[in-house]
Amino acid sequence: MSCFNKKIKKLVSKDIVTEEKCICSDKLKAKEYVKNLNIKVVNIPKVIDILGKEIVPEKIDFTKYNYPMMLKCNHGCKFNVLCRTIKNVNKKNIKYLNNCIKMNFSKVNGEFQYYNIDRKIFIEEFLPIEMTIKFHCFHGNPMFVEIFKMSFLKPICCNEYDINFNKFEFTNAFKRYDLTPRVPSYPKLVEDTKKLCQNFDYVRVDYYIDVLKKIWFSEFTFSPAAGNLHFINRKMDQYFGSLI
Numbered sequence: 532m533s534c535f536n537k538k539i540k541k542l543v544s545k546d547i548v549t550e551e552k553c554i555c556s557d558k559l560k561a562k563e564y565v566k567n568l569n570i571k572v573v574n575i576p577k578v579i580d581i582l583g584k585e586i587v588p589e590k591i592d593f594t595k596y597n598y599p600m601m602l603k604c605n606h607g608c609k610f611n612v613l614c615r616t617i618k619n620v621n622k623k624n625i626k627y628l629n630n631c632i633k634m635n636f637s638k639v640n641g642e643f644q645y646y647n648i649d650r651k652i653f654i655e656e657f658l659p660i661e662m663t664i665k666f667h668c669f670h671g672n673p674m675f676v677e678i679f680k681m682s683f684l685k686p687i688c689c690n691e692y693d694i695n696f697n698k699f700e701f702t703n704a705f706k707r708y709d710l711t712p713r714v715p716s717y718p719k720l721v722e723d724t725k726k727l728c729q730n731f732d733y734v735r736v737d738y739y740i741d742v743l744k745k746i747w748f749s750e751f752t753f754s755p756a757a758g759n760l761h762f763i764n765r766k767m768d769q770y771f772g773s774l775i
Contacts, residue, residue: 535771540758545643551730555751556644558605565748570723572716574747579654586625593620599657606648607636628652640757662740668728669774673721678712704761715744733775
């Protein structure tokens with residue numbers, strides 16, 4: 532029986548990955564993809580501006596934007612900078628993003644859904660995130676959900692459930708928290724997620740919940756942890772693999 536991680540790496544390999552996965556891995560094109568699917572409770576973060584393939588401070592008037600805001604790249608993982616004020620648009624952060632945009636992220640861990648993305652740096656509205664919700668979906672069906680408690684945009688603990696919200700622990704990367712989180716409009720969110728995952732053998736659909744309990748689309752993830760997801764044991768890895 533092939534394990535989940537092994538299958539995931541194969542599904543995003545250069546000769547197998549689908550065009551639709553490549554489109555949905557582009558942080559900008561993914562937003563348009565979601566807009567076209569008649570979703571009900573999920574909001575889409577606003578793209579304020581697209582800066583292109585490089586930040587040249589002399590050519591961009593950063594005083595015209597409202598702060599806080601997010602500076603992001605559209606072609607990889609964790610290529611973003613929180614700008615609470617204009618002071619965060621500094622040499623260090625600009626250099627980081629300009630280096631990120633040059634990186635062929637598909638070759639870092641063999642995730643070829645990122646290979647042909649037209650790389651761009653863009654500005655996105657800031658969201659005061661309270662929780663992150665991640666649905667693991669198999670062949671068009673959301674089956675498991677991770678709910679992360681956030682602090683300063685970073686996950687600090689995580690609870691895991693089956694789709695009916697029964698506790699079902701399958702990874703061991705984060706500590707648990709005691710209270711069961713309340714997810715606004717959960718049944719409708721599951722229905723929206725079904726629409727988003729219909730065309731994929733496997734995808735993790737990720738959302739944010741802000742402090743006002745609004746739900747926001749985050750991203751499609753086709754290779755969690757680059758195909759190195761930390762399961763609680765090998766049997767769970769094999770079980771998830773059997774679902775693909």
